Amino acid sequence: MILALVIALGIMLGKVKVAGVSLGVTGILFVGIAFSYFGMNIDEHLMHFLKEFGLILFVYSIGLQVGPGFFSSFRKGGITLNKLAVLVVALGVVTTVALYYVTGLPMTTMVGVMSGAVTNTPGLGAAQQAFSDLHAGADAPDIATGYALAYPLGVIGAILTLLALRYLLRIDVRQEEEAAGLGTDVLKDLTTRRISVEICNPAVEGKSISGIRRLALRDFVVSRICRPGEAPELADAATTLRCGDRILLVAAPKDAEALVALLGREVDAGPMMPDRKMISRRILITKPELNGKTLAELRIRSTSGVTITRINRSGIDLVAAGNLQLQLGDRVTVVGPELSVAHAERLFGNSLKRLNHPNLIPIFIGIALGVVLGSISFWIPGVPQPVKLGLAGGPLIVAILIGRYGPHYRLITYTTMSANLMLREVGISLFLAGVGLGAGEDFVPTLVAGGYVWIAYGAVITIVPLLLAGLFGRFYYKLNYYTLIGVLSGASTNPPALAYSTEQTTSDAPSVGYATVYPLSMFLRVLAAQLLILIFG
The missing domain is CATH 3.30.70.1450 (Regulator of K+ conductance, C-terminal domain)
Known part of the structure; x- marks a missing residue:
């Protein structure tokens, strides 16, 4: 009952718009925090299972969706756009590490803030999983707290940065619109x-x-x-x-x-x-x-x-x-x-x-293989602990590979957009409810004890990489403005930023830019969150 109420009320909260911006599905996290703070919670073991199972469903459905286009996105024009996306992710990681040394906050906190700043829920899941593997099943509530505090400004900050780039670059809207329609850049x-x-x-x-x-x-x-x-x-x-x-x-x-x-x-x-x-x-x-x-x-x-x-x-x-x-x-x-x-x-x-009939065999075989792959340890030079892809990375990679190469072996991996979306939304809802219920007790004390400063750190991680990469993409790669803001939205894995971008133009340049870099960006975000925990956490 508590789980159902948290998810239902969270989705209702996520639909409320303030200045045209809403929390979306992340509303579930905040309702879960509120329920937990007031003592309404569920069994710890049940919560742990639901959180992990929800995360697997979420990342696996994302992998199936992006798999067919993942490798084709590295064609000539796609390589340029993905290079820019890698730059955005790298700048975000560098900014996070710099703030870690400047502020003295634990890396668990900073990774949570980083994931919230780029609205990347799989990164949050990957960080929690990596910490749990590193510390024999222990949880780090400050990861979820940092995520929750940084998330709202992560949405707003990204949109404001895209708007600021329009004025900094002195964009001629009419000229860019015509150029976007003709496909005059790497698009x-x-x-x-x-x-x-x-x-x-x-x-x-x-x-x-x-x-x-x-x-x-x-x-x-x-x-x-x-x-x-x-x-x-x-x-x-x-x-x-x-x-x-x-x-x-x-x-x-x-x-x-x-x-x-x-x-x-x-x-x-x-x-x-x-x-x-x-x-x-x-x-x-x-x-x-x-x-x-x-x-x-x-x-x-x-x-x-x-x-x-x-x-x-x-x-x-x-x-x-x-x-x-x-x-x-x-x-x-x-x-x-x-x-x-x-x-x-x-x-x-x-x-x-015929397409509406779901193909469940590839889904559950893929999840099983993903869990096995996520459990395998391997060493990376310079990292003191063995690295695992975990329950976020393993199923994501297997889903991408099955989505891409399944047809070569006559394996039917297609799921309709509505079926994929249902699987994804159920997964993310269970995961965020579990995270919120687990983090609620520490949320308010952390906030009162100075956690509100984390919001400012999140804003820095949101704005600085987008601003620098935006200027680089415009002046070095000569990208069309509408392609550029689509790529930056995809590199931040930020659907609200994409919605803002598509509203600015009648061309599909932002959507194509977003779809081209989203798969690689999602993979790198998940990997970066884990590596930061394993190296510094």
């Missing part, structure tokens, strides 16, 4: 662009599309071709091009300019589009037997009479190259006659009902 490696080209180069006369692809050394898809005086028709790898032909191609924006220069000149795409015989539709892949197969294996052009132009996975559009492996839940864009598109729909499934 151009993570999206696709559709362009219409008229063939003017005699050197490509009579060459097939597959031959031009080998010549250009770039991935692109030609969806339609329009010969002079004829209606648009589908193109495939064997289609030959002649001067005067117009083609509609899809490529990464970074390749578009080179392809246009090779083929001819860019023209208006309008005349290619209003063809009633050709339709374009996004189809959901829901048939398990397609999981892990490449586009080349399917031979979709010859079997269904349609062309696949791009694939949307985890919110990012990918060029439909022949060696690209399909995953359950991908959305493929197909172009072709209506009857052929209907045939392709039957081939791919396009059944939300």
